[in-house]
Amino acid sequence: MQSSQQSPRVRSWCRAIGGARGRALVGRGAICCSQAGPTTPSRRVLFAAALCWPVAAARASSPFNDVVPEVGVVSGHLRSCPSTFNCVSTAARSSDQYAGPWLATEKTPAAAAASATVAVTSLFPLAELVSSEPLASGHYLRFHVPGKYEVPDELEFLIRPTGVSGRNWEGDEQGGLLTTFRSVAGTVKCAVQRGVCCFAHLRCVQADASRSLQMSTRS
Amino acid sequence: MTPVTDGGLQKKRLDSIRERLAWNLVGCELVECYSQ
Numbered sequence: 248m249q250s251s252q253q254s255p256r257v258r259s260w261c262r263a264i265g266g267a268r269g270r271a272l273v274g275r276g277a278i279c280c281s282q283a284g285p286t287t288p289s290r291r292v293l294f295a296a297a298l299c300w301p302v303a304a305a306r307a308s309s310p311f312n313d314v315v316p317e318v319g320v321v322s323g324h325l326r327s328c329p330s331t332f333n334c335v336s337t338a339a340r341s342s343d344q345y346a347g348p349w350l351a352t353e354k355t356p357a358a359a360a361a362s363a364t365v366a367v368t369s370l371f372p373l374a375e376l377v378s379s380e381p382l383a384s385g386h387y388l389r390f391h392v393p394g395k396y397e398v399p400d401e402l403e404f405l406i407r408p409t410g411v412s413g414r415n416w417e418g419d420e421q422g423g424l425l426t427t428f429r430s431v432a433g434t435v436k437c438a439v440q441r442g443v444c445c446f447a448h449l450r451c452v453q454a455d456a457s458r459s460l461q462m463s464t465r466s
Numbered sequence: 467m468t469p470v471t472d473g474g475l476q477k478k479r480l481d482s483i484r485e486r487l488a489w490n491l492v493g494c495e496l497v498e499c500y501s502q
Contacts (some may be wrong), residue, residue: 333472335480346480349489366486371479392479395472402479411492426489430476435469 316431318401323384325405325429336429351424356386356406359424363388363404375399385409385424391433398433 316332328334328344339345351359360379367374371392378389385407394400407425484491 331469333469333476335476346477347491347493349484349487350492351487351489362487363483366483370482370486395475400476400479425492428480430480432472432476437469 316401316433318389318403318431320382320384320387320405325403325427328429328431332431332435334429334431336431337427338429346428348428349426350411351406351426353424356408356424357381359406359426360386360388360404363406363426367392367402374402392430394432394434396432396434396436400430400433402428402430404428 327338328336335346337348353359373393375391380387388404390402391399405427409425
């Protein structure tokens, strides 16, 4: 059903949403529901549209919309993990996202960065080196690595010539390079747990091949 | 809405990189260096 064929009630309902995006989402929901149901703007269309309404509203206000995982070095450190992303970071505080840093054995951060680059690109041939920057605090690396979905994951390293000290372990006297890292999925895919609304929304997704429940973190 | 897990892909990727580099985990030097 085209939007021009929507009943006045549906159109006015869509306009009441407020934003253009909300109207588009609700309009899409009404269209898909009409495809799944009757062909005339009857009560059943409005009922099916009502089923889509909570999902459409959730999409319009979704915390995942237009969210881009920030990358880079802040105050000499890599960032922690956004709680809603599949992510691992040496700066994360939650146990399911934390990973311990590594101790590189190379002599300089630049040499360690070169080794890390070789390792990443050999293990993941489709990985792309986006940034390799010598910093005052060490060497920063950033890769785009193919992930589970089409948007590549962000993989970062910060290799610092600080080593580990203060443990009174004689092995620390040999120095070492403290390697911190973060790997964050470039995409968040959301499960909508709203019973029949979820089912209705899945039909919406099937009808709309250009979009899915996937909320891209990049435009 | 609940984020769908990636099945631990991020951690598995990093583990494979560390294994390739043969770099130790900080804090595990004694275990990894002397138990092998």
